[in-house]
Amino acid sequence: MKKRIIVIEDEPSILDNILYSLESDGFDVCGCATGGEGEQEFLTHGADLIVMDVGLPDTSGFELCPRIRQSSDVPVIFLTARAEEVDRIVGLEMGADDYMVKPFSPRELSARVRAVLRRYRPDQGQAGAGESSTATEAVGRGIPGFPFQIDEERVKVTYFDQLLSLSSTEFRLLRILCKHPGRVYSRSQLMDIAWSEPDAAMERTVDAHIKSLRGKMRAVRGDVDAIETHRGMGYSLKEKWRRKDSVERSQDSVDRIQNLGE
Ligand code: CA
Numbered sequence: 001m002k003k004r005i006i007v008i009e010d011e012p013s014i015l016d017n018i019l020y021s022l023e024s025d026g027f028d029v030c031g032c033a034t035g036g037e038g039e040q041e042f043l044t045h046g047a048d049l050i051v052m053d054v055g056l057p058d059t060s061g062f063e064l065c066p067r068i069r070q071s072s073d074v075p076v077i078f079l080t081a082r083a084e085e086v087d088r089i090v091g092l093e094m095g096a097d098d099y100m101v102k103p104f105s106p107r108e109l110s111a112r113v114r115a116v117l118r119r120y121r122p123d124q125g126q127a128g129a130g131e132s133s134t135a136t137e138a139v140g141r142g143i144p145g146f147p148f149q150i151d152e153e154r155v156k157v158t159y160f161d162q163l164l165s166l167s168s169t170e171f172r173l174l175r176i177l178c179k180h181p182g183r184v185y186s187r188s189q190l191m192d193i194a195w196s197e198p199d200a201a202m203e204r205t206v207d208a209h210i211k212s213l214r215g216k217m218r219a220v221r222g223d224v225d226a227i228e229t230h231r232g233m234g235y236s237l238k239e240k241w242r243r244k245d246s247v248e249r250s251q252d253s254v255d256r257i258q259n260l261g262e
Contacts, residue, residue, distance in 0.1 A: 008038035023104030182239030
């Protein structure tokens with residue numbers, strides 16, 4: 001089954017190049033010249049991934065992406081003509097999974113598309129539909145009051161029984177943190193795990209994703225900080241949820257760095 005990619009780009013020559021390259025790579029493609037057309041196409045026929053220019057004639061990718069995200073966690077890659085880092089970070093905060101700065105080679109975009117699809121559903125393409133054995137993953141076992149539940153199959157996370165609306169990168173980051181509460185991960189470790197091309201990402205993009213994750217969790221519980229910052233080190237998921245001293249997980253204790261960030 002071919003993956004379906006919607007490409008929203010108003011520059012005809014760029015659009016043609018992208019469509020040609022993705023099609024040669026075996027994707028089913030659909031090109032749209034405006035945000036409205038792209039949104040309609042997605043709502044009507046769906047897609048496995050959307051490539052979206054930030055500067056569109058009728059809207060901007062920064063407005064369109066959150067709108068699509070209200071109803072779907074489809075992966076999004078932004079195309080931007082502006083190389084300033086601020087745009088990249090804003091883009092990632094708007095829920096994009098990756099971005100490409102123009103000019104870029106269509107071949108490189110194809111590689112990013114494959115990488116994003118791979119990390120979005122790593123098991124796909126091997127087993128038949130519905131074959132995945134993992135459903136809700138047991139995380140935080142032995143930690144009283146642990147508020148996260150992860151559904152690997154549906155790529156969903158609930159936090160205090162509320163569904164978080166996450167981009168696929170945010171999902172991967174949170175899943176990593178949830179697997180070992182209390183364990184500190186450096187930004188570069190998180191990049192290695194969450195991005196297949198770590199050189200292309202920068203540490204500050206991790207900060208941007210973490211900031212976005214925190215905002216979503218604060219909307220559920222404003223009084224709780226689920227992700228702790230360890231200055232100069234990185235991030236960890238809050239380990240103690242109800243009692244001061246919760247169950248120690250001996251296998252993690254080597255990795256745990258205590259007395260930081262509290
Ligand atoms: Ca444009």
